[in-house]
Amino acid sequence: MHLPYLAGTLLAGLAQASPAEVSPRQSETMLKVDMDIRKLNQRIDGFGFSEAFQRANNIVNLPEEKRAALVDLLFNKTSGAGFTILRNGIGSSPDSSLDWMNTILPQSPGSPDAEPAYVWDGNDSGQLWVAQQAVKYGVETFYADAWSAPGFMKTNGKDSGGGYLCGSPGQKCSSGDWRQAYANYLVKLVQLYADSGVNITHLGFLNEPDMSTSYASMLMDGNQAADFIKILHPTLEKNNLSDVQIACCDATGWKAQQQITRDMVAAGAEPLLGVVTGHTYSSGISGTQPTSLRVWETECSDLKGHWSTAWDSDGGAGDGLTWAMNIYTGLTTGNVSAYLWWVGTQDPATNNNNNEKLVLVDKDTYTVSKRLWAFAQYSRTVRPGAWRLDMLNDASNLKTTAFQNKDLTMAVNIINTGASATPVVISNTLIPARSAQAWVTDNTRDMDAVEVTVNPDGTVGGLSVPARSMVSLTIELASGLL
Ligand SMILES: *[C@@H]1O[C@H](CO)[C@@H](O)[C@H](O)[C@H]1NC(C)=O
Numbered sequence: 001m002h003l004p005y006l007a008g009t010l011l012a013g014l015a016q017a018s019p020a021e022v023s024p025r026q027s028e029t030m031l032k033v034d035m036d037i038r039k040l041n042q043r044i045d046g047f048g049f050s051e052a053f054q055r056a057n058n059i060v061n062l063p064e065e066k067r068a069a070l071v072d073l074l075f076n077k078t079s080g081a082g083f084t085i086l087r088n089g090i091g092s093s094p095d096s097s098l099d100w101m102n103t104i105l106p107q108s109p110g111s112p113d114a115e116p117a118y119v120w121d122g123n124d125s126g127q128l129w130v131a132q133q134a135v136k137y138g139v140e141t142f143y144a145d146a147w148s149a150p151g152f153m154k155t156n157g158k159d160s161g162g163g164y165l166c167g168s169p170g171q172k173c174s175s176g177d178w179r180q181a182y183a184n185y186l187v188k189l190v191q192l193y194a195d196s197g198v199n200i201t202h203l204g205f206l207n208e209p210d211m212s213t214s215y216a217s218m219l220m221d222g223n224q225a226a227d228f229i230k231i232l233h234p235t236l237e238k239n240n241l242s243d244v245q246i247a248c249c250d251a252t253g254w255k256a257q258q259q260i261t262r263d264m265v266a267a268g269a270e271p272l273l274g275v276v277t278g279h280t281y282s283s284g285i286s287g288t289q290p291t292s293l294r295v296w297e298t299e300c301s302d303l304k305g306h307w308s309t310a311w312d313s314d315g316g317a318g319d320g321l322t323w324a325m326n327i328y329t330g331l332t333t334g335n336v337s338a339y340l341w342w343v344g345t346q347d348p349a350t351n352n353n354n355n356e357k358l359v360l361v362d363k364d365t366y367t368v369s370k371r372l373w374a375f376a377q378y379s380r381t382v383r384p385g386a387w388r389l390d391m392l393n394d395a396s397n398l399k400t401t402a403f404q405n406k407d408l409t410m411a412v413n414i415i416n417t418g419a420s421a422t423p424v425v426i427s428n429t430l431i432p433a434r435s436a437q438a439w440v441t442d443n444t445r446d447m448d449a450v451e452v453t454v455n456p457d458g459t460v461g462g463l464s465v466p467a468r469s470m471v472s473l474t475i476e477l478a479s480g481l482l
């Protein structure tokens, strides 16, 4: 179905300072970017964040000039982070108290079969406006995800505090079976967004279903999720929305999601599911998900640290460099097709000004963390539809990934975890490079352009990856040979 855009074998090698210094030991550290038509890795959907729980209003309510600049910072692919996925929260709360996301169905229709009276405020906790700006920047992937069903559809009668969807296996309610009503409700949200110029491409009905919280939350295991998917999928089809992919289940950690994935697959839901989604709080990415579907890491952040903009404070949990490496692990070990941060913006008062945001919005101004630039290094160069290529023999101090974009450019991303600069040459045994661009992020630079040269033999060189930095390249190949 998804053929690679180009077949071939590409080699990238560590450059030696001078030919005299070449030793067999050094040539063994050659980086090989091997792109083999028979051995492709995952296709990339993109990189993103969320502005759920009214965080979107941090952007919406900035003075116009700052607001435009912040939107540009998030979505512009030549000067900003170039994010390509927005994850919206589907509101379940009766109103907008605190940071709640209000639902489009605040009143119970009385019974599951009664006509629901949807209420659309055209605001959606600020998220619609942000989504509309993203559309203007060419974002095409919108993941709408519900933290809970409205309270009257649940065993505990409220959208917070866990509880189950009435009618799910093992969960009976005197008010009846609300599964179909919940599916109809989710479809309604997709339709309201489409009417407002935003096409939801991915739809989720759970967030962290393995945990009950004081805010919107709903519990389900893999078997119950599979049961609901078997209702949601035909409901989307009936409404001519079969292009909308179901995403599940955003468990608190990678391991918790692996268990849910296993159970969903065993219950026969895999053919109806679009992508498997998981978070990395209760456990990080240490392997793949047990599915042949695409997998997204849909939420991560540094919840414990105090607000920090640092790139490299020696492995700090919120450091930009730490997150560049986490994204690398997701793309390689996790085989993920998308990597999403938690919230893009937050004010200083919320959660004691912790480090869960990329951008701190304080009254009329904002401050940007290096985590945003870690994402930018990937998101600006690895565009939706890119294929990840195999890396063989990566040097121990470098964490390198390579991709082929849909427009046939190559993206190469190199993190240098070492204490000294590492010269690299990226060579290509089949197709010479025609042009190349490179950018660096480190303590002092935010994806600043750095010089790189295309040698007469078609290799890309003249580049040294600074210590404790990340360098990304896009390489245009000589098209006459494609
Ligand atoms: C959406 O509602 C919030 C809260 O009332 C408000 O602050 C914000 O400005 C509204 N957004 C738009 C785009 O009108």
Ligand SMILES: *[C@@H]1O[C@H](CO)[C@@H](O)[C@H](O)[C@H]1NC(C)=O
Residues within 6 Å of the ligand: 072, 076, 077, 078, 079, 136, 137
């Ligand atoms: C992105 O930024 C560039 C450079 O500042 C600018 O020329 C371009 O218009 C921006 N793109 C959009 C969609 O605004």
Ligand SMILES: *[C@@H]1O[C@H](CO)[C@@H](O)[C@H](O)[C@H]1NC(C)=O
Residues within 6 Å of the ligand: 135, 197, 198, 199
């Ligand atoms: C949304 O989808 C509709 C129907 O497929 C299409 O006509 C429209 O152009 C899409 N809008 C955007 C912004 O992609």
Ligand SMILES: *[C@@H]1O[C@H](CO)[C@@H](O)[C@H](O)[C@H]1NC(C)=O
Residues within 6 Å of the ligand: 238, 239, 240
């Ligand atoms: C779905 O599309 C078909 C064919 O275009 C149309 O007849 C039908 O009314 C549509 N159904 C809905 C629910 O929009």
Ligand SMILES: *[C@@H]1O[C@H](CO)[C@@H](O)[C@H](O)[C@H]1NC(C)=O
Residues within 6 Å of the ligand: 041, 042, 043, 288, 289, 291, 292, 293, 294, 295, 335, 337
């Ligand atoms: C990686 O993900 C793709 C789908 O994107 C899947 O086809 C492939 O089997 C996965 N590989 C591994 C090793 O899990």
